[in-house]
Amino acid sequence: MVNAAPDIFDQQGDKYEASLGDGWETSPAFLVLSDDDGKAAHALGRAGVRFSHIDEYGRELTPEQRDVEEQAAKTWDVPYTPNFISDVYLTPRGPMVWTDTKGELTRAMGEAMLRVLLEELRAEGITARVVAPPADVPLEGVPVIPLAGSS
Structure with missing residues (x-):
């Protein structure tokens, strides 16, 4: 079971005030509690790569759409995607990633990120629960798995 x-x-x-739309004042992080941390970490890494393509409307943009969006950015406002997705941190509590959405997370973007992560975890055939990491989860000095395409 994955949830x-x-x-x-x-x-x-x-949460945003109703007049500002539907979402949260946060750059979300995801901690995976699982019966198989290795598989969970790999699923989280794949999801993290996909997170960078999810826009504020909850659409997962294809590379072709992102190229068009980048060109359009030179002339008009385009949908917002996360600025950064961390590598996968292998914390004592389980694998986690954090995102940089400039402190603004629309409901559509958040739900799409969660959908993608649950999909990737289910593909691994493991039991997992995705939670918000506690503030005291240590990141300094823990092993990391680089996201595909990161340097």
Whole structure:
């Protein structure tokens, strides 16, 4: 079974005021509690690569769409995608990644990220629960798995 804490984003940031739309004031992080940390870490790495292609409307853009979007950015406003996705940290509690969404997470983007992560975990055939990492999870000095395409 693979699932996520229902309040994963509420735990990480305040909800926007209704007049500002639907979302949270956060750059989300995802911690995977699993019966197989190795497979969970690989699934999280694949999901992290995909996160960088999810826009504020919850669409997972193809490389072709991203190229068009980058060209369009020179002339008009384009949908926002995360600025950065961390490598996978192999913490004592389980693998995790954090994202940089400039402190703004739309509901559509958050739900799409969670959908992608759950999909990748299910593909591994493991038991896993996705939660918000606690503030005291250590990151300094822990092993990391680089995301594909990162340097």
